Amino acid sequence: MSAATPALGQPGSRPDSTEQVGTPAAEEVVPAPADRREPGDVLLEVRDLRVSIPTAAGPVHAADGVTLTLRQGEVLGVVGETGSGKSVTCRALLGLRPTPRTEVSGTVAYPGLGVDDITGLPPRRLRRLWGRHVAMIPQNPMTSLDPVRRIGDQVAEALGDTVHGAAARRERVIELLRQVGLPAPERRLDAFPHQFSGGMLQRTLIAIAIAQNPAMLVADEPTTALDVLIQDQILGLLLSLQRDLGTSLVLVSHDLSVVSQVCDRVAVMYAGQVVELADTATLLSSPRHPYTRALIGALPGAVARDEPLRVIPGAPPPLVGLGPTCRFAARCELHEAACDEWPTELLPVGAPAGSPSPFRPALRLVSHQSRCRRAPDLATADAAPPTTPKDQGEQR
Amino acid sequence: ACGGGGSSTTAPEASAPAASSEVDTLKIANGVAIDTLDPAENAANESIWLDQNIYARLVQTDPAGTKVVPDLASSWDTSTDGLTWTFHLNPDAKFADGTAVTASDAAWSINRARALEGGWGFLITPVTSVTASDPQTVVIKLKTKHAPLLADLAMYAFGILPQKAVEADKDFFNKTPYGAGPFKVTKLDPDSQLVLTRNDSYWGPKPKISTVEVSVVTNDNTRVLQLQGGQVDVIENPPGNLLKQLSANPKLKVDLFPSTRVDFMQVPLKTKPFEDVRVRQAVKAALDLDAMNTLAYQGNATPANTFFPYKMLYWAESIQAPKPDLDKAKQLLSEAGYPNGFKTDLITVSGDAAGQAQAVVIKDDLAKVGIEVTIQSYEQSTAYTNERSGTNGLGLRYWTNDIIDPDEVATFGADIKGGANSFSSYWGDDATTKAINEARSETDENKRAELYTQVQQTVADQAPFIPLAYPPFRYASGAWVNGFQVSPLGNYNDSLLSLTVGTH
Amino acid sequence: MRNLGLSWTRLANLVPVLFGITLVSFVLIRLVPGDPATQILGNRYTPEAAEQIRSSLGLNDSILTQYGIFLRSVFSGSFGESYQYHRPVGEILLDRVGPSLLLVAVTAVLCTLISLPLGVLAAVRRGGALDQGTRVFFTLGYALPAFLIGIVLILVFGLKLGWFPIGGYGTGLGGHLYHLVLPAVTLAIPFSTVLVRSLRASTITVLESDFVTIARLKGISAWSVLARHVLRNAIAPVAVVFGVNLAFLVGGTVVIENVFSIPGMGSLLVGAVATRDYPVVQAVSLVLAVFVLAVNVLTDVVHRLLDPRLAVAVTR
Amino acid sequence: MTTLVDPAQLGDVRGLSRARWLRLPLPKVLRGRFSLVAGIVLLLAIAVLCIGAPLFTSASPLDIDPLNPLAPPSPEHPLGTDAFGRDLWARVLYGGRYDLAIAFGATIVTLVVGTALGMLAAYLGGWVESVVMRVVDLFFAFPFIVLVIAIVASLGPSLRNMFIALWVASWVGYARIAHGQTLAARRYGYVVAANVLGYSTPRVLLRHVLPSVAPLVIVFAMVDAVGNVLLGASLGFLGIGVRQPTPEWGSMISEGQAYILSNWQLSLVPGIALVVLGVAFSLLGDGLADVLRAEQ
Amino acid sequence: MTALATELAATMRTPLLETRGLSKHYALQRSTRAWLRREPGEVLRAVDDVSLAVLPGRTLGVVGETGSGKSTLGRLVLRLERPSAGQVLLDGQDVASGGGAMSHRLRRDVQVVLQDPYTSLNPHETVGGALAEVLKVTGSVPAAGRPARVAELLDQVGFPSGWAGRKPGQLSGGGRQRVSIARALAVGPRLLVADEPVSALDVSVQAQVLNLFQRLQSELGLAYLFITHDLAVLERIADDVAVLYLGKVVEQGPAEALFASPAHPYTQALLAAAPKLGRRRSTTSAVAGELPNPITPPSGCTFHPRCPAAMAVCREVVPLTTTTATGQRVACHLYPGSTPGTEPPVRPPSTPASGAAAVSHPAPSPGGTR
Ligand SMILES: Nc1ncnc2c1ncn2[C@@H]1O[C@H](COP(=O)(O)OP(=O)(O)OP(=O)(O)O)[C@@H](O)[C@H]1O
Ligand SMILES: Nc1ncnc2c1ncn2[C@@H]1O[C@H](COP(=O)(O)OP(=O)(O)OP(=O)(O)O)[C@@H](O)[C@H]1O
Ligand SMILES: [Mg+2]
Ligand SMILES: [Mg+2]
Numbered sequence A: 001m002s003a004a005t006p007a008l009g010q011p012g013s014r015p016d017s018t019e020q021v022g023t024p025a026a027e028e029v030v031p032a033p034a035d036r037r038e039p040g041d042v043l044l045e046v047r048d049l050r051v052s053i054p055t056a057a058g059p060v061h062a063a064d065g066v067t068l069t070l071r072q073g074e075v076l077g078v079v080g081e082t083g084s085g086k087s088v089t090c091r092a093l094l095g096l097r098p099t100p101r102t103e104v105s106g107t108v109a110y111p112g113l114g115v116d117d118i119t120g121l122p123p124r125r126l127r128r129l130w131g132r133h134v135a136m137i138p139q140n141p142m143t144s145l146d147p148v149r150r151i152g153d154q155v156a157e158a159l160g161d162t163v164h165g166a167a168a169r170r171e172r173v174i175e176l177l178r179q180v181g182l183p184a185p186e187r188r189l190d191a192f193p194h195q196f197s198g199g200m201l202q203r204t205l206i207a208i209a210i211a212q213n214p215a216m217l218v219a220d221e222p223t224t225a226l227d228v229l230i231q232d233q234i235l236g237l238l239l240s241l242q243r244d245l246g247t248s249l250v251l252v253s254h255d256l257s258v259v260s261q262v263c264d265r266v267a268v269m270y271a272g273q274v275v276e277l278a279d280t281a282t283l284l285s286s287p288r289h290p291y292t293r294a295l296i297g298a299l300p301g302a303v304a305r306d307e308p309l310r311v312i313p314g315a316p317p318p319l320v321g322l323g324p325t326c327r328f329a330a331r332c333e334l335h336e337a338a339c340d341e342w343p344t345e346l347l348p349v350g351a352p353a354g355s356p357s358p359f360r361p362a363l364r365l366v367s368h369q370s371r372c373r374r375a376p377d378l379a380t381a382d383a384a385p386p387t388t389p390k391d392q393g394e395q396r
Numbered sequence B: 001a002c003g004g005g006g007s008s009t010t011a012p013e014a015s016a017p018a019a020s021s022e023v024d025t026l027k028i029a030n031g032v033a034i035d036t037l038d039p040a041e042n043a044a045n046e047s048i049w050l051d052q053n054i055y056a057r058l059v060q061t062d063p064a065g066t067k068v069v070p071d072l073a074s075s076w077d078t079s080t081d082g083l084t085w086t087f088h089l090n091p092d093a094k095f096a097d098g099t100a101v102t103a104s105d106a107a108w109s110i111n112r113a114r115a116l117e118g119g120w121g122f123l124i125t126p127v128t129s130v131t132a133s134d135p136q137t138v139v140i141k142l143k144t145k146h147a148p149l150l151a152d153l154a155m156y157a158f159g160i161l162p163q164k165a166v167e168a169d170k171d172f173f174n175k176t177p178y179g180a181g182p183f184k185v186t187k188l189d190p191d192s193q194l195v196l197t198r199n200d201s202y203w204g205p206k207p208k209i210s211t212v213e214v215s216v217v218t219n220d221n222t223r224v225l226q227l228q229g230g231q232v233d234v235i236e237n238p239p240g241n242l243l244k245q246l247s248a249n250p251k252l253k254v255d256l257f258p259s260t261r262v263d264f265m266q267v268p269l270k271t272k273p274f275e276d277v278r279v280r281q282a283v284k285a286a287l288d289l290d291a292m293n294t295l296a297y298q299g300n301a302t303p304a305n306t307f308f309p310y311k312m313l314y315w316a317e318s319i320q321a322p323k324p325d326l327d328k329a330k331q332l333l334s335e336a337g338y339p340n341g342f343k344t345d346l347i348t349v350s351g352d353a354a355g356q357a358q359a360v361v362i363k364d365d366l367a368k369v370g371i372e373v374t375i376q377s378y379e380q381s382t383a384y385t386n387e388r389s390g391t392n393g394l395g396l397r398y399w400t401n402d403i404i405d406p407d408e409v410a411t412f413g414a415d416i417k418g419g420a421n422s423f424s425s426y427w428g429d430d431a432t433t434k435a436i437n438e439a440r441s442e443t444d445e446n447k448r449a450e451l452y453t454q455v456q457q458t459v460a461d462q463a464p465f466i467p468l469a470y471p472p473f474r475y476a477s478g479a480w481v482n483g484f485q486v487s488p489l490g491n492y493n494d495s496l497l498s499l500t501v502g503t504h
Numbered sequence C: 001m002r003n004l005g006l007s008w009t010r011l012a013n014l015v016p017v018l019f020g021i022t023l024v025s026f027v028l029i030r031l032v033p034g035d036p037a038t039q040i041l042g043n044r045y046t047p048e049a050a051e052q053i054r055s056s057l058g059l060n061d062s063i064l065t066q067y068g069i070f071l072r073s074v075f076s077g078s079f080g081e082s083y084q085y086h087r088p089v090g091e092i093l094l095d096r097v098g099p100s101l102l103l104v105a106v107t108a109v110l111c112t113l114i115s116l117p118l119g120v121l122a123a124v125r126r127g128g129a130l131d132q133g134t135r136v137f138f139t140l141g142y143a144l145p146a147f148l149i150g151i152v153l154i155l156v157f158g159l160k161l162g163w164f165p166i167g168g169y170g171t172g173l174g175g176h177l178y179h180l181v182l183p184a185v186t187l188a189i190p191f192s193t194v195l196v197r198s199l200r201a202s203t204i205t206v207l208e209s210d211f212v213t214i215a216r217l218k219g220i221s222a223w224s225v226l227a228r229h230v231l232r233n234a235i236a237p238v239a240v241v242f243g244v245n246l247a248f249l250v251g252g253t254v255v256i257e258n259v260f261s262i263p264g265m266g267s268l269l270v271g272a273v274a275t276r277d278y279p280v281v282q283a284v285s286l287v288l289a290v291f292v293l294a295v296n297v298l299t300d301v302v303h304r305l306l307d308p309r310l311a312v313a314v315t316r
Numbered sequence D: 001m002t003t004l005v006d007p008a009q010l011g012d013v014r015g016l017s018r019a020r021w022l023r024l025p026l027p028k029v030l031r032g033r034f035s036l037v038a039g040i041v042l043l044l045a046i047a048v049l050c051i052g053a054p055l056f057t058s059a060s061p062l063d064i065d066p067l068n069p070l071a072p073p074s075p076e077h078p079l080g081t082d083a084f085g086r087d088l089w090a091r092v093l094y095g096g097r098y099d100l101a102i103a104f105g106a107t108i109v110t111l112v113v114g115t116a117l118g119m120l121a122a123y124l125g126g127w128v129e130s131v132v133m134r135v136v137d138l139f140f141a142f143p144f145i146v147l148v149i150a151i152v153a154s155l156g157p158s159l160r161n162m163f164i165a166l167w168v169a170s171w172v173g174y175a176r177i178a179h180g181q182t183l184a185a186r187r188y189g190y191v192v193a194a195n196v197l198g199y200s201t202p203r204v205l206l207r208h209v210l211p212s213v214a215p216l217v218i219v220f221a222m223v224d225a226v227g228n229v230l231l232g233a234s235l236g237f238l239g240i241g242v243r244q245p246t247p248e249w250g251s252m253i254s255e256g257q258a259y260i261l262s263n264w265q266l267s268l269v270p271g272i273a274l275v276v277l278g279v280a281f282s283l284l285g286d287g288l289a290d291v292l293r294a295e296q
Numbered sequence E: 001m002t003a004l005a006t007e008l009a010a011t012m013r014t015p016l017l018e019t020r021g022l023s024k025h026y027a028l029q030r031s032t033r034a035w036l037r038r039e040p041g042e043v044l045r046a047v048d049d050v051s052l053a054v055l056p057g058r059t060l061g062v063v064g065e066t067g068s069g070k071s072t073l074g075r076l077v078l079r080l081e082r083p084s085a086g087q088v089l090l091d092g093q094d095v096a097s098g099g100g101a102m103s104h105r106l107r108r109d110v111q112v113v114l115q116d117p118y119t120s121l122n123p124h125e126t127v128g129g130a131l132a133e134v135l136k137v138t139g140s141v142p143a144a145g146r147p148a149r150v151a152e153l154l155d156q157v158g159f160p161s162g163w164a165g166r167k168p169g170q171l172s173g174g175g176r177q178r179v180s181i182a183r184a185l186a187v188g189p190r191l192l193v194a195d196e197p198v199s200a201l202d203v204s205v206q207a208q209v210l211n212l213f214q215r216l217q218s219e220l221g222l223a224y225l226f227i228t229h230d231l232a233v234l235e236r237i238a239d240d241v242a243v244l245y246l247g248k249v250v251e252q253g254p255a256e257a258l259f260a261s262p263a264h265p266y267t268q269a270l271l272a273a274a275p276k277l278g279r280r281r282s283t284t285s286a287v288a289g290e291l292p293n294p295i296t297p298p299s300g301c302t303f304h305p306r307c308p309a310a311m312a313v314c315r316e317v318v319p320l321t322t323t324t325a326t327g328q329r330v331a332c333h334l335y336p337g338s339t340p341g342t343e344p345p346v347r348p349p350s351t352p353a354s355g356a357a358a359v360s361h362p363a364p365s366p367g368g369t370r
């Protein structure tokens, strides 16, 4: 499948930016497989990822059987309500665990990088991957930079051994900061993080993330802490960098609007599981999971002003001791007795795999997948979910 | 008229022609800081005892504490009316800086001490003038006869000072003071250390050691540990309970020297029920002085029979120390109208281990006759202030002599007009006051003895305060120290002249 | 030149505190029953002599006059003359400041040597043997009276092993330091309990913070992360804890000075209260306070140097 | 010698090892909380031993026996006797009553006064805050305890004077903590809402601010209780603890200190008792911190 | 009949709550050196000359970036802080000069709902207890009637009254926000100041709470001062909108008109930047640059450094407020009457929207921009 994708499909902007980056040095240290950043190749393969965090109340299954693939140059969105396991899952892609005693199972493989499985690897071994091949952009820029060290030093630290010599490193840092749109970077190297605004910090963190031109960026709600205008700037920046560098991007957000603006494909998470996975347009136009439908319907702009908003009754279940059956059942308007017997699985529905992405023809889509037993019924139902008459669904 | 007998003295007689000391430094650890080295102002015993190594006086007390012997004055005469005393100075006497000791230095020094406000001048109130009639002769004139004059002049306060040097530097006593004694000060750090160095101009026999280092170590255990560790040679006041253990150590020895200390219990005569002599006698009869001796002094003291220091001049051996007699005590209490006893406080000085122990025994003893005692410990200053009023309950105090003559203790302890209100008991008795005044100007020893016995007996009967114990001076030293000796007045200057220190 | 955080406002705030301390110590000591004349006279006490002394010391003047005289003596630097020592208090202080200062300094150094590795390692290997051991050791260290620790140390290291002198202050700087090892350890043990605990906690907080995760994700070694990012951030708040508890340390020296026979300020103060040596009490109070405040300002400066966020935060 | 202020103790429950074996049928708050359970059990054990002292010994803690001082352990005197021939075991048992009294008595007063002052200062602001916090600074800057020790020494030792010393020494810690917590609480939504609803200041302070100030203060109090007992011991060491012949661990340690070279058990036994009490309180403090944090 | 109608019309015109030239200036601490040199202290103008009106039964939405002064405005209205200048009028009466009776009335008529659902309720009080406390303190309901009233209030906000015994810790964010609203309703207010009441909630819960706000308004005739940074929420709930920038109102007007044709370039940027479902975004952004330091705001129009339509005059002259053709009151030099003394306008009034759109105006539906 990957061989079929012509490398020429990508616009010429990439060589452009890599030249600026001083590529020769960078390319040498990256292992051979990583060189092949062919759009469409499978970069990341996650299979049945389970993350369970021991707590006093019992193990919390923050990720429960997540299966995903990510291709070179793809932008994957992950949405879901608070506590649905977005952060834990995405951090697990980098080999991070929320607590030292957390148990992780399943496989997280980077075929594109020639890495088999990173689950259970100690940080010592993961370090080869971090920075060079994968990087993260955090949610809260204010707390994500060391408050006592200068900005320049912190960016320089991320260069690894791609650049040698103090002057060269300084040059490279300035260049990176300029690349992320930080005004007058050469005057800001000696600044401390507290002297920066949230937007400037987030730009710095993006500079740190792309310092070694990694194959994949994980951005965990990178704009949630920022103002609308800055959020807009940062999303624009991320998109342009992703395009210029050909990086794959996993973008986590609780805001479907944000995700739908940016991503090729979207994974909807609910209670530790991916409940629906589809390309953005398909997901929005014909969602195949009642939860996705409800999420879309609950947006303030979904209905006219004089009509009440559609709400999802109840609240997500706690992630302790859940069974194999549908976790949305209690809040689902399509719920039937049979749902309680049926162990859910993420299964293909609707459009055939392999059709081109409407945004990026070079990418070919995997099949639309849903965890709902009644997904086929939804295909025929009206795309807009039915209204819930009362707002009094609050339950716990 | 008694030798240095008393309690055990383990130190051997200093062998006269002993070779010079193997180690020429003696290290002493004292428990109390040096308050000042100005003899006229001294108050702390430890400092007083050190003074006597530095400043010679006209006369001095012999090591046994029984008589006055020459010091700077090699001889003296008395006029027939006993009112003019002429002292002839030793022509060899020199201060540590090499200058000669002159009669005018001596007269100046004595007058300085007399004049000092709150100083010791009152002891020699009868003195009208002290003058130098020639460079070698000091003349002292009296208005009345004064029996204790020589004893008084032997006191540290009347040490002879180099007039010029003292007058030239108002910080003289804070730096490296010196006099005409066998040692001079070479380093003074009042709170931690004093170094005495042999005075090479000393006219008398030269000490065998060249240096004495006195350190201040307030914690009792730390002192003992320092001795055990060989860090010091002699320590003052080892804790009583450790004496047995220390003497069991072949490398160490315990030295108990007879002292002039008298422990007594003050009684608030101004308050009920103690204004009744029967109550006081009852309290006295209830006390077990032997038990107190065991618990407070590990049996090393002697139960007190009178308020005069043990075995000093005119001490009345005949008076019996009280023995516990609970029946008599209860009977006296009933007679006084307190068959069921009463409640009272007992003021003690906190941190004084022996005093605390005595207090606990007193509380226990008096409880047996129905008197309930609450022990109130205060830091020394407050304790004494509270006791001084004579109204704040029972109190524990002690006395030590500064001179060998009993005039001082008698005046302070039994003369209501003597300045200390009869040890703050405010007890007075015209006959006793008269007897004390007579004894002061009486020069006949037998008559004095008679008068003082009478005073002691009256006090024992009237019990304005109750003498408890005659504790010894306690020292511990390394076996390598030969000849450390303390006189009943507490000073050890004589022994420093002859002692030797061996290697250890 | 970077602003060390020594803002004049901060220093100006200390003035009322110092003033308050002179006032409080002045009044407190006079509230205590007993008077200096009694002390000076001792056995020779007579009411007349006492009265004479009181008036010569100016104790019969009005309390305000006395306070004024005291303040003037402070500004002249002499602090008046000690009743007991008959010397200018300033001179006495000069003798006594050294040992106390040195003791606190050596203790501070020891505390650092003890707490830094223990606190950080306990946090890094949380729940491990070292962590548990540290915990037990310091629970005991906290619950045992310092004087008992001191005596035991003397018994073991002074008498049994003979490594260190048993009390005293020695001569020369080397001698002083040698003599201060045991007392400093004695003080450092309880003091370190607090430092280790807060360092452990702050290290854990820092280890869990976002910026450490980001630093690790740069692919640098664990030691680099610890050395470059964790340490400095973890130490900064502990510097404050140190300053806040300094008065504890100075207070503790009173007991330790007694056990180890060190001629310091604590014993001077206790002795001076006992003898009602008013000028000494007042002067020592003031000097101790200045010392504690000075170290507090110093820890502030250190904190500000460690944490650039505070360097400009003169506002508020 | 004031109690060490240890933010870590207040903020850190992360290092607690939750014993898995502790699955006894306990009330819910206690379940799985090793520190809390152990602290309560230890403290209860100490309280039972001390308050029920007559059940565990027939000897009197006060009766002296001049013939039998410093006796070694025997059936009659399980731990031997002290310098006055008093039974050491009895003294330790009865003495604990005073230490418990000190731990609670001294602590509760400073807790209430210090907390109240700190809260008022933070809530009222203005000159009240300036004055109170300046005084707090003053107490933090100057080792007042040294002066107070000296002064109590002059006033004479007694439980009352010791309490005064402890109170003077340790109220500031509470004031500081309460001040900080109240400043934070003032910004909480429910406190703002209480103001908007027109609640009176005492109501806002007692019902709305206090509950969020209390946890930290209480946890600190557990630390402080140990500190107070230790401070009491130091007073005893300087000869100004409780009144003779009252048995109190601190003063027993310091009395025994004079005998440490010959009869070390005189200091060691009350020393161990003190450590056990200290451990009990610090376990309790850890446990409480844990519970209170879980509740938030 | 007619008399009643005119009276009604008159009351409709008297705003329930009005602010006139309201300002809050925080004086920043001066350094001692500045104090010694008698330099003036720095001042942060958190709210600067704000005049707004909330009509009975209507919702005034206030929107702006972080630090624009929204919460400060709310606190001023609630009299949790004293204004540096200006007035707050309740039914046309000045609250500050009205004395005790007036402030008592303010406490009854104006209540608050805050952003953080996790600190807005006392964690130590049960839900029922918190409500009963309000009833007790305000003395509106005798003790016997309180449980019933509590149940009624809870019912009104859609909170199961059987849960009155629960503590906030046992509730979700949405549940807490309902209880906060019930607590505010307990005094019987006419106006709720809601400071970002749904910002911390998930979409699904946010929808529940927004529905609740709207239902209460229609049932009880409540007026809202609704503070938020989320334009989508505002578009749904507000009748009138005020846009704050660095403490100043840059544009205000009826919501419909404002969303349909935003006048001020800042409002336009906000609308352009707000993510919309299914709209494909480009790599360019609505506005460049960061929020300036509020202590040293830019001269002239404070938005000029970031404004895509900035002109020379913007750097120097503070624009006056003027009314646009579509009915918004806007402070921008693009509109006639906002530049003091210069008439006619620099640009024709019809173009501003398209001028801003040239910088970035969103394409209405997803579509490839690359
Ligand atoms: N360190 C931890 N200890 C215990 N539980 C945790 C921990 N970290 C996460 N969890 C739990 O795991 C679940 C998933 O958390 P996660 O942070 O991944 O959610 P999320 O989808 O990112 O939510 P949000 O939108 O709030 O960021 C939650 O129920 C959370 O309570
Ligand atoms: N008490 C205060 N002292 C000094 N400055 C303050 C104070 N309160 C607020 N400010 C400042 O006033 C400005 C406006 O703050 P405000 O909280 O009203 O903004 P906001 O619009 O509510 O922001 P957000 O969206 O972050 O809640 C900010 O710059 C803030 O720093
Ligand atoms: Mg998350
Ligand atoms: Mg706000």
Ligand code: NI
Pocket (backbone or CB within 6 Å): A255, E230
């Ligand atoms: Ni949002």
